[in-house]
Amino acid sequence: MNNGMISTSVIKRLPRYYRFLGELKAAGLTRISSRELSERMGLTASQIRQDLNCFGGFGQQGYGYNISLLHSEIGNILGLDRPKSAILIGIGNLGRAVTMHINFETKGFHLIGLFDNKESLVGQVIKNLPIRNISTLDEFCRENLPEVAILCIPKQAAMSISDQLVRLGIKGFWNFSHYDLSLKYPDVKVENMHFGDSLMTLSYRLHHD
Amino acid sequence: MNNGMISTSVIKRLPRYYRFLGELKAAGLTRISSRELSERMGLTASQIRQDLNCFGGFGQQGYGYNISLLHSEIGNILGLDRPKSAILIGIGNLGRAVTMHINFETKGFHLIGLFDNKESLVGQVIKNLPIRNISTLDEFCRENLPEVAILCIPKQAAMSISDQLVRLGIKGFWNFSHYDLSLKYPDVKVENMHFGDSLMTLSYRLHHD
DNA sequence: TAGATTGTTAATCGATTAACAATC
DNA sequence: TAGATTGTTAATCGATTAACAATC
Numbered sequence A, B: 001m002n003n004g005m006i007s008t009s010v011i012k013r014l015p016r017y018y019r020f021l022g023e024l025k026a027a028g029l030t031r032i033s034s035r036e037l038s039e040r041m042g043l044t045a046s047q048i049r050q051d052l053n054c055f056g057g058f059g060q061q062g063y064g065y066n067i068s069l070l071h072s073e074i075g076n077i078l079g080l081d082r083p084k085s086a087i088l089i090g091i092g093n094l095g096r097a098v099t100m101h102i103n104f105e106t107k108g109f110h111l112i113g114l115f116d117n118k119e120s121l122v123g124q125v126i127k128n129l130p131i132r133n134i135s136t137l138d139e140f141c142r143e144n145l146p147e148v149a150i151l152c153i154p155k156q157a158a159m160s161i162s163d164q165l166v167r168l169g170i171k172g173f174w175n176f177s178h179y180d181l182s183l184k185y186p187d188v189k190v191e192n193m194h195f196g197d198s199l200m201t202l203s204y205r206l207h208h209d
Numbered sequence C, D: 001t002a003g004a005t006t007g008t009t010a011a012t013c014g015a016t017t018a019a020c021a022a023t024c
Helices: A008-026 A034-041 A045-052 A067-078 A093-101 A134-144 A155-167 A195-207 B008-026 B034-041 B045-053 B067-078 B093-101 B134-144 B155-167 B195-207
Strands: A064-066 A084-089 A109-116 A129-133 A148-151 A172-175 A189-192 B064-066 B084-089 B109-116 B129-133 B148-151 B172-175 B189-192
Touching (some): A008 A034, A008 A045, A034 A045, A034 A064, A067 B195, A084 A093, A084 A134, A093 B093, A134 A155, A148 A155, A172 B195, A195 B008, A195 B067, A195 B172, A195 B189, B008 B034, B064 B067, B084 B093, B084 B134, B093 B109, B109 B134, B148 B155, B155 B172
Parallel strands (some): A084 A109, A084 A148, A109 A129, A148 A172, B084 B109, B084 B148
């Protein structure tokens, strides 16, 4: 077990382990060896054992891993058992889809507020949440202390609102904009969802590789 | 210049170089050194020079890089100048947002067809494209030969339609589902957009790090 | 006990950083 | 020419894979 810093490569693999184990559990299986899991996931057994042993010895020699136990352990490591409150900014096509489409509760979050600057949207209700005017952001945050902001707004809007959000105590961003938050706020946690970058990577691979 | 295989790490950085250079160009700058670019992007100058030299010597000793030239060179490397036709499957909240929100043309793609299995959606028009019944997929593909499929459908639906798509000549997937396409189709190019994995990674970082 | 499989150390591989000669 | 900065090689660092003793 490694109590030091866990590498990004390992962290990024955890959600996938979590998903696969959830499926195996749902399929009614109870145990699995690192070798069998490696074949199902397209990894090496060695890597799986290394990854898991960053967090503890969840297996048993001669037996393998208990699927249900390992699934919930990884869930806890990911912090899925401790919901963090989030607000979403920008209720365009994308913001609306994110609000409707994502199951926040099963991913460690709780969506508590929706904001937009377009007066015509204010008051509309999505997933039981009213869209609020962005001018009420300060008040809302002081009362509800959200930890995370989801930015479904263009780069310019993200640039102009991020200072305010950090000042209001936002500790993490789920960032769909192209504004590079981690350059300006190195201590805030940022996860980028860059659709365009992903598409361009696909474009590259279609021509080369 | 390296004519062999380019590593994934390098490829994944190209779209970000492309974006930054586009912004510098739009700001009216004409030249930049690897050192200055490294400071703006939060990388090392060494890494930038290594990355670029995988593809060719785009700089000039004592001068640096011509921003406009480098920008368009990277665009060409990414294949943005050669549009690939794409179809999108699943016009739910997410599919609709992707259709509306993404500028495919500037990312090397051309969206030519929308499909859903829900009769009530068929015929509706988004971005000048009619939503087609999924039952007409074969016919459409034989006539229009799309290279890429964008999957905005649940895992089960993705599992049941991917064989058909590969048989119809699809060479790449932009995959929003949780179905692991690259396990079954190792030769097809797959770019995953896994919202849930990204959120869980953010959850981890908010608790640890 | 014998067989299986982990946890963990050592070896390999790959990616990043540093250094510097080439050269504009 | 002198100064700046690349392209490229060498050194370092980190991540993955292999191997195997521990042990269930």
